[in-house]
Amino acid sequence: MVFAKKVKKIYCLSVLSLFSFVSLSQTLTVGFIDFPPHIALHEEYKDSPLYQYINEVFLQADFNVVYVKLPRERAFTELIKGRVDVLMPTSIPSNHETVRTLSFPLFHTVxxxxxxxxxxxxxxxxxxxxxxxxxxxxxxxxxxxxxxxxxxxxxxxxxxxxxxxxxxxxxxxxxxxxxxxxxxxxxxxxxxxxxxxxxxxFHGYSTPIYIAIANTMSKETFTAINQIFQKAMLEEPYEYYFAMRK
Amino acid sequence: MTLSSIKKIALKVVCFLFASIYLISFNLHANDAQMKSLINDITKMYMSSMVYVFKSQPIINDKNIDKKELLGKRFIDNIKQTYLAKYNEEFPKEDHFVKTVLLQAMVEVMDDNKALLYDDEIGFKGIIPATFAFQLSAKLSTKGVGLKIKFTRTAGQIRNKLNRPDSWESSVMKKIQNNPKIYYDENALLNGRPAIRQFTPLPMAHYCLACHGIPDNNPLNAGKKRSEWTNIDITGFEMENWTIDDFGGGVSISIEKSVLE
Structure with a gap:
């Protein structure tokens, strides 16, 4: 029994240290696509609610994040080539169905x-x-x-x-x-x-809008990001955060 | 081993079995009661929000007035007040995450309508109890939390096709239409998964008839000659000529059992 507990503890510590290793050692390049009113790239985008929500999520996980603004036409090319690690907000175009996304949609459009x-x-x-x-x-x-x-x-x-x-x-x-x-x-x-x-x-016909992830990203980093995003969304969903903004 | 010691052991085993059966059955009843209580709370919270939206029509549609009562925490506080007035009891505690999700979705729906609410060039905004209820249902369906809410009525009498009743709702309405009462089903299915479902009939109210009644009930006809009356209501639909005694449909709520565990 005691042995089993120790093994469990060691396992948990290893997982935690793996995540902290992933987060502390890695710089993420996050690409934003213009999607007003969630993120407006022609204005100071750091005032946008989506930037503020996402930045808070990544800060909690100690990721070193570099943000870039991307035109819609080029954004998926940048993601596929691995020049950005994360791209948002986006629906997945039919010609990019193999693109990975985080498990929770960020919000829905109607x-x-x-x-x-x-x-x-x-x-x-x-x-x-x-x-x-x-x-x-x-x-x-x-x-x-x-x-x-x-x-x-x-x-x-x-x-x-x-x-x-x-x-x-x-x-x-x-x-x-x-x-x-x-x-x-x-x-x-x-x-x-x-x-x-x-x-x-047309209520009832919504489309999920996701955070897309580069296929070049390691499984460990993907899991780490997915978990912190999932936790944030359970604590306060982005759509609720957006609705409650001042 | 003596006969008396065997008897003692047998007695202990029997006692243990009875105690176990009692505890299991007590637990099942407790779970059942909790499930019923949760689905009742959800139903009443949802219905209170619809009543508040009805009462707020002047704030919703009037131009150049503050709409803050319809947004954010103030909106939820107003629904809580409406609940208290309607049911004469305190608003349920947020002791289950589906209640939290429901309240958050209410705030999100009103925020989705914020641009329209503040558009002073639009008079009638179309945010009425039925459309609010549908938007809320649509919003909840995107949350993936195993909670489904629908304001529905017998098929063939539904304005929004997306609100048509499913087979469970149709069969329940058939059963209760002539004697409306709450119908609870603890062994139903939702999306192919075990669920509890409840259908709460809504009595037809006078405010329903403003759209669904006869041209006499249509506020657009007020002050006009009978020859100028229309049977098209303010939302653009043809009125159904229902009366106060007609079946008013109801609120159908389903919660997957996995959510309750």
Missing amino acids: PGLCFKKENYIPILSATHRFEKLNIGVPAGSQLVAALTDSQANLIPLKGEDVTSRGVELTQRGRLDAFYHPSPVKVYHQENPLYKEVACSY
Whole structure:
């Protein structure tokens, strides 16, 4: 019995020392992708709630962290090549399905429609109200069934900045609304576009947003990061932290 | 070994067996009582939040007023007050993590609506008890905590298809529709795993009829000539012509048993 206890103690100490070895000896490069209002890279990103939450998590584990801002187009290349160890916040694109993520999603996004304010439809389960509406949709994007099964005219939006195009066409009356996979990026109080449109959501169709991890990261480091993140999320989930921010 | 010592040993064994059976059965009953108590608390917390959202319609929809009562800790404090007034008892203690997750999800849902709440160019925001309840259900389903909450009604009478009842809910409503009472099932399944489930019928209230009743109940028709009345409610749906005596659907709550252990 005493022997078993000693073995258990030695095992626990070894695991703990392994984690402390991993954390103290390693510098992590964490890449951020622009995802307002969680992290806004055109502003001082250290004021963003996501940075503050994540930095607190890594501080507790004594990781030496270097943060970099990455454009969305390049971010996954940097991760795959191992030039960043951690990338967030991101859904996993279908062409990157082999990318590892931490086990808990960071938060969820809900798709929706953005309207000119005077044409606002607050409840999108009222799909009969879409009949004959001209709704812009990003070309090639996956849409929710509530929209594709409706009687709306879906008009593909092309170009690099589909959101700006959607806002512009909605303002000019050429569209009644436009689809956005995550309208919160547009419709939040810090965004100047908040004055232009009002968005509502297809609740029940959420997408998890993860912290992606480079495949080059060692199993021990991955486990260590996953555990500290899991612990932080159980103590205070990021979405709750975000909701309670001042 | 003498006969009397054998008798003594046999008696001890029998006593031990009875004591064991008593303890096991006591424990099972205690667990059952705890499970029932938890699911009741969750139901009442959820229903109190819906009532508070109903009572807050002026704050939700009015322009240029402070919305702080609807956000963060203040929102939860208001739900607690509503609970006290509705059930005449103290708000349940946060003694199980599913209660904590539920309260956190309530705060998160209202924060998700923050931009809309503060948008002074939008009048009716569409944050009504039914939509709040659905957003809360959708939010909880992303948490992976084995707690599922749904505000539902008999199939064919559901506005939001995603709220349609599952087979358990349909069969329960069939049983209780004519004699509405709480239905508790300690041997149900959720996502293929053992779960406790409870369906709490909601009596139709006058405020439900503002959307689901007849055009006379529609606040949009107030002060208008009958010829100008509409049977489309404020949310954009056709009114169902229900009356105060109709079955009001109910709150369906499921908790995986693994969560309770």
